[in-house]
Amino acid sequence: MHEEITIERLAYGDAAIGRASNGKTVFVDGGCPGDVAMVEMTADKGNYLEGRAVDIVTPSPSRVTPVCPYAAECGGCGWQHVAYERQLEAKRENVVSQLARTAGFGEERAQELVAACVPSKRQMGYRNKLEFGCAQDARGGFVTGPYRKHTNDILPVNSCPLAHRAIENTPKAVRGALRYLSGSNDLGIYRVGVRHSLRTKSLEVALWTNPGAFPRAAVAKTLSQAVKATSIVRVMTDDRGKARKLKGVEVLAGKGFWTESVCGEDFKVSAPSFFQVNTAQAEHLVQIALEGLELDDDAVVADLYCGVGTFTLPLARACDLVFAVESYGSSVRDLRRVSEEAGLDNIEVIGGDAARELPELGELDALVVDPPRAGLAAEIIGSIAEANPRRVAYVSCNPSTWARDVARLEEAGYGLLRATPVDMFPQTYHTEVVSIFERKA
């Protein structure tokens, strides 16, 4: 079934939103706000429809031609056909909408509290990291690449223009090298990661495998010829439990870690550890959070979900003591090394669960939380109130769980002062928000 639809806005997701003649909302793949599009309906989900734009009858003034030749097929970035200014507006609108509805602030108050979205310095070529799944093609040859839209099939791209120029062509180079090496044997590589720093020029290739026999020397030699890497590692995981468990990192060639510089701090990052993928924008996250906290130099602060310490080190330079809490062993080890090498002895690194550790920290002057997409554990809210910080900076990569937590924090006595969306991921719907809360009088 086809229908001509006027596209109204972008959803929090790849699709754009319009309304069908029967009154139902339609999520349109490939739509741009302002388009009049011929839409093929692909699914009826009861109270809404899904479809894809098969013909753009009248293009929107906000429609642009995607840079990437794979944009129509690749599941990596769904907004390349939308002008960047319109993307920024949509990201802010998504945050406003979540605050208004999920947190119950209402439209007017939400509009007042949410700042304009901070644009990314680079709209393409901004990613310091590419990470792809792997598979064997019909002839048993090794393939790696992003997933095809709405499928679990690998799209064997040659390049990714979202990545730094130095690594944008690594998908083809890595695929060629590993295909040559594996022949018809499966090397057991299920994920390939490539990280690059524009600042340090460090370039690491990480191959994720199960433990077991692996042709280390041959892989190191062939990959070194294909990619100018400063480090090549094998990350071994075991999938005998529910999740893949890290078993160790083997250095195949070079340094065995990736280096990056953020806010003047030098980081040595192991392949399994989380690191923000847009380095320039990560500096905005840190600056907005630190400005919002208004720290005194004798302040005692906690940085929960701290990773390798993107916020921890700048915090340590601005206050007396930082408790840095992180549950992932690889990141904890990296942070210990980084803070030692920075000569910062006012960081207490705590490897553990944020909700369990916070009640042990006592009174705090300020707090930073930067949880994964699921947001804050419900029990942490009460512990925040007990720790009694004057201000809290909450950094979120999911406006929906963030808005749920805003409501919980308000109820626990912390008022939202402002929220600033920061665009870490141009050409995608993903939105980061830095929000500042103050203890109510």
Ligand SMILES: C[S@@+](CC[C@H](N)C(=O)[O-])C[C@H]1O[C@@H](n2cnc3c(N)ncnc32)[C@H](O)[C@@H]1O
């Ligand atoms: C979004 S990342 C932020 C990392 C860091 N703030 C940064 O900017 O690089 C979230 C971090 O929380 C950690 N994490 C996840 N669940 C956790 C938990 N329950 N307790 C402590 N850390 C956790 C993850 O390992 C990850 O490093």
